[in-house]
Amino acid sequence: MSHHxxxxxxxxxxxxxGTAALQGISxxxxxxxxxxxxxxxxxxxxxxxxxxxxxLLPTKGTLRIGNLPVSRQTLPAIRKTVGMVFQDPDDQLFMxxxxxxxxxxxxxxxxxxxxxxxxxxxxxxxxxxxxxQNRPPFRLSAGEKRRxxxxxxxxxxxxxxxxxxxxxxxxPQARRELIDLLRSFEHTxxxxxxxxxLAMDLCERTIVLEGGKVLLDGPTEAxxxxxxxxxxxxxxxxxLRLQGCPVCRRxxxxx
Amino acid sequence: xxxxxxxxxxxNLGRMDELARSDSPIHRLDSRVKVLTTVVFLVxxxxxPKYTVSALIPFFLYPFYLMTAAHVPTGLLLRRLAAVSPLAxxxxxxxxxxxxxxxxxxxxLSVSGGWLSFCSILLxxxxxxxxxxxxxxxxxxxxICAALEKxxxxxxxxxxxxxLYRYLFVLxxxxxxxxxxxxxxxFDGRGTGLLSFRGMAGTLLLRTFERAERISQxxxxxxxxxxxxxxxxFQISRxxxxxxxxxxxxxxxxxxxxxxxxxxxxxxxxxx
Numbered sequence: 001m002s003h004h005x006x007x008x009x010x011x012x013x014x015x016x017x018g019t020a021a022l023q024g025i026s027x028x029x030x031x032x033x034x035x036x037x038x039x040x041x042x043x044x045x046x047x048x049x050x051x052x053x054x055x056l057l058p059t060k061g062t063l064r065i066g067n068l069p070v071s072r073q074t075l076p077a078i079r080k081t082v083g084m085v086f087q088d089p090d091d092q093l094f095m096x097x098x099x100x101x102x103x104x105x106x107x108x109x110x111x112x113x114x115x116x117x118x119x120x121x122x123x124x125x126x127x128x129x130x131x132x133q134n135r136p137p138f139r140l141s142a143g144e145k146r147r148x149x150x151x152x153x154x155x156x157x158x159x160x161x162x163x164x165x166x167x168x169x170x171x172p173q174a175r176r177e178l179i180d181l182l183r184s185f186e187h188t189x190x191x192x193x194x195x196x197x198l199a200m201d202l203c204e205r206t207i208v209l210e211g212g213k214v215l216l217d218g219p220t221e222a223x224x225x226x227x228x229x230x231x232x233x234x235x236x237x238x239x240l241r242l243q244g245c246p247v248c249r250r251x252x253x254x255x
Numbered sequence: 256x257x258x259x260x261x262x263x264x265x266x267n268l269g270r271m272d273e274l275a276r277s278d279s280p281i282h283r284l285d286s287r288v289k290v291l292t293t294v295v296f297l298v299x300x301x302x303x304p305k306y307t308v309s310a311l312i313p314f315f316l317y318p319f320y321l322m323t324a325a326h327v328p329t330g331l332l333l334r335r336l337a338a339v340s341p342l343a344x345x346x347x348x349x350x351x352x353x354x355x356x357x358x359x360x361x362x363x364l365s366v367s368g369g370w371l372s373f374c375s376i377l378l379x380x381x382x383x384x385x386x387x388x389x390x391x392x393x394x395x396x397x398x399i400c401a402a403l404e405k406x407x408x409x410x411x412x413x414x415x416x417x418x419l420y421r422y423l424f425v426l427x428x429x430x431x432x433x434x435x436x437x438x439x440x441x442f443d444g445r446g447t448g449l450l451s452f453r454g455m456a457g458t459l460l461l462r463t464f465e466r467a468e469r470i471s472q473x474x475x476x477x478x479x480x481x482x483x484x485x486x487x488x489f490q491i492s493r494x495x496x497x498x499x500x501x502x503x504x505x506x507x508x509x510x511x512x513x514x515x516x517x518x519x520x521x522x523x524x525x526x527x
Binding site for chain 2: 050053054055076079080082083084086088090091092094095096097100103104105107108109134136138152153156
């Protein structure tokens with residue numbers, strides 16, 4: 001299905017203060033793919049994400065979502081297709097209750113109260129926060145906030161999910177549950193993260209960014225297995241799971 | 256510490272909002288009716304001349320009625336009132352100093368106009384802030400905002416109130432974290448002065464701008480077009496109409512008629 005396609009062609013973006021954040025990025029993500037976007041601080045991940053939801057428009061080059069180029073005219077269609085989950089749930093959950101927050105998007109898309117309810121309830125049920133629907137968002141735990149933020153995006157039935165650091169600030173169990181939840185989605189997923197083990201778990205493909213350019217792009221395992229020097233250059237490291245067992249290593253060196 | 260005091264007030268505010276989710280005949284009234292009635296109440300209270308004291312007394316009936324009928328705990332409300340009262344005292348305390356003309360004598364004691372207007376300010380403060388607090392505790396800020404929008408208050412103001420309320424908590428938490436971080440690195444009162452406060456206020460302002468930008472991005476990503484949807488259902492019942500007319504008539508009558516003065520004149524008539 002072509003409307004799930006994400007295609008960047010030689011993308012450039014320079015901030016008004018002169019910072020060149022993206023310097024010629026190209027990639028093509030097809031339907032149902034799950035892609036990790038990794039890189040050090042300031043590599044351009046967040047800037048790229050803001051392009052995907054049309055919050056920033058490229059200085060040069062084109063970005064196509066489905067068959068549409070991202071531009072001021074196509075923004076409404078783009079925002080219906082792409083669901084963006086921000087890094088800080090407090091920025092995203094601005095309505096008085098969890099229910100109303102999830103209903104915010106569908107309402108804006110023109111659905112009336114009767115049509116909104118089943119959509120919102122389904123989104124809240126899928127993310128496991130239906131029982132919190134009448135609670136104000138600022139009273140929730142970090143894990144609950146994250147789920148509510150994802151529900152608020154799911155309620156708009158997007159084709160493509162974009163997540164910025166979804167596992168940040170979560171305790172190990174909440175992180176595990178989040179991974180299981182995300183795995184259950186059949187959407188095209190683009191996940192910017194420093195949690196490389198999460199990338200291993202969820203994404204078949206990984207794009208490594210450095211200095212606003214694509215350094216590596218390929219199957220996740222291959223990217224992390226045989227590229228120690230490139231990873232170092234991108235301020236990354238092997239996922240912990242690939243680094244070998246510390247207990248065994250201690251035994252080896254002592255014995 | 257300043258941070259904890261601020262958080263106490265906010266926790267109380269959260270408590271008020273929780274109260275708004277309980278149920279009583281007052282909670283069930285249409286929020287527009289409650290807002291409008293409170294507005295009439297405020298206008299009447301504020302429009303009294305500056306030396307008015309005794310004529311204000313009947314107006315206490317309204318907040319007290321709401322509190323009892325809606326089971327709002329008196330202690331909580333009084334604490335909230337006390338928390339903001341320094342402002343009223345600060346505004347009013349100049350009057351006794353500036354206005355020393357004696358306007359009233361009780362026995363051999365003469366009361367100056369300044370003290371009288373000071374009393375009047377305190378009473379009015381209690382009435383206005385008290386009734387607004389009761390309105391929040393029985394209606395909830397979101398419903399109040401929905402009602403304001405419904406009675407054609409410009410949307411931009413309603414949005415401001417809604418967002419102010421939502422992010423007050425986030426902002427105070429941020430400020431409290433900064434204060435904590437500062438106190439951990441300042442010794443013997445050094446580093447707690449105005450200079451570092453200025454820096455902190457500036458940082459907080461910049462962070463607020465950044466957050467505002469992120470929030471607006473998040474809103475536009477979800478197809479925001481300037482309208483905040485509410486699940487509020489508005490329906491005027493007979494109770495609503497009765498409530499509104501009873502209290503409006505009550506306020507208007509007692510705005511012009513002072514029972515204490517009538518009683519005084521009545522007593523005078525007997526003694527003559």
